[in-house]
Amino acid sequence: MINKSLCIFMVLVIITMISGCGGKQRYEAQYLDVFDTYTQIIAYTNSQKEFEEYSEYIHDELLEYHKLFDIYNDYEGINNIKTINDNAGIQPVKVDSKIIDLLKFSKEEYVITNENVNIAMGSVLKIWHDYRTKGTEDPDNAQLPDFNELENASMHMDIDKIIIDTEDNTVFIEDSEMSIDVGAIAKGYAVEQISSDVKAKGLENALISVGGNVFAIGGKGDSNESWNVGVQNPDENSDESNVCITAIKDVSLVTSGDYQRYYTVDGVKYHHIINQQTLMPSDYFSSVTIICTDSAEADALSTAVFNMPFEEGEEFINSLENAEALWVFKNGEVKYSADFEKYIKQ
Secondary structure (H helix, E strand, C coil), X not given: CCCCCCCCCCCCCCCCECCCCCCCXXXXXXXXXXXXXXXXXXXXXXXXXXXXXXXXXXXXXXXXXXXXXXXXXXXXXXXXXXXXXXXXXXXXXXXXXXXXXXXXXXXXXXXXXXXXXXXXXXXXXXXXHXXXXXXXXXXXXXXXXXXXXXXXXXXXXXXXXXXXXXXXXXXEECCCCCCCCCCCCHHHHHHHHHHHHHHHCCCCCEEEEECCEEEEXXXXXXXXXXEEXXXXXXXXXXXXXXXXXXXXXXXXXXXXXXXXXXXXXXXXXXXXXXXXXXXXECCCEEEEEEEECCHHHHHHHHHHHHCCCHHHHHHHHHCCCCEEEEEEECCCXXXXXXXXXXXXXX
């Protein structure tokens, strides 16, 4: 989920724009030190001081989740998911309740998504991560993982071997060769929890985006107009940067795609979303976008549906309440679930 080879740093920029005489003003902040991705917070508040209090809280909470959910780095005084993985087959690890809640949610999503999102895939995902990292750093010598290696690792992906003790707040991985990877859920889960917190504190109009995991709180300022959020076009050669522009309020928008985290072997791109049945990058689509009332579920669903053939994914999404999907196929064709188009800006 979080790559220790990336340089961690932060940029904070605040821009003030008057939003009508005597009304709320628009403020914006950007960060680059959480979940190794670009984070943007836009909000309409009554003062810059009020905005700074909210944005500082959001940033600090994101940073805490970042450390707790990290699978690559240790932090002094913190037992995180890396700590759990390091103790696989050895002993239970006492952890923060935020980790307990994430893992319980992840187990629920494993069942809901027909096993298409599995946080116990760490052994397989690590192999792909290592080959992708080497291939990115040395493109001329990029290689695919040995399939026997992947198959051996896939023998250690049983999510039921993640034992959660809610009384003692401990987590134990029974299989010493298994590891947890929450990359498919972590950002969305953090955004959902923090959005709920700041709404309870009184924030009424904001857009929070963490690496493309977007949550819209209310509308824009006093006008309460919908937030306009683009769905990125996976085709880098297209003149159109977005497949469409959505108009959203009080929902989350999350996209999973093959166009950002990938490496190339013999002219073929291999992305980071691995199908646990084939142990290879899923090749049904270029991207899947989910709009959902819950950001954590939207994150999980975007990965799950990316791993399903279209007919299966369409039936699955249409069976859910408060969730819609947009598929971009390899040939550029776009399809929508039953009610997705109601979110497209006219």
